[in-house]
Amino acid sequence: MKSTITVSKKVKEVLERKKKEMEIKLNKPLSWDEFFQNIFREEEERIPKLTEEEAEILKDLTKEDRKNWRIREFV
Known part of the structure; x- marks a missing residue:
């Protein structure tokens, strides 16, 4: 499937520059798809991943901490 998106000239210039930088870094030409x-793979790798056990511990800590919250009244 082929599609076209319209972007401003400024955005296109930024994308082309970033693509060129990545091609130099990888030492190979890239298609726009690549x-x-x-870009999306790099973004995914920056998102920290938790094990199920770590997630449960954080969830329990958050629940426990919320019990200690106080309502602040502003005068």
């Missing part, structure tokens, strides 16, 4: 796949 460029965007790399």
Whole structure:
């Protein structure tokens, strides 16, 4: 499937510059699909991942801490 999106000239210039930087970094030419796949993969890798056990511990700590919250009254 092929599609076209319209972007401003400024955005297009930024994308082209970033694509060129990535091509230099990887030392190979990239299609636009490869460029965007790399961008999204890098973004995914920056998101911290928790194990189920770690997530449960954080959830329990949050629940316990909320019990200690106080309502602040402003005068």
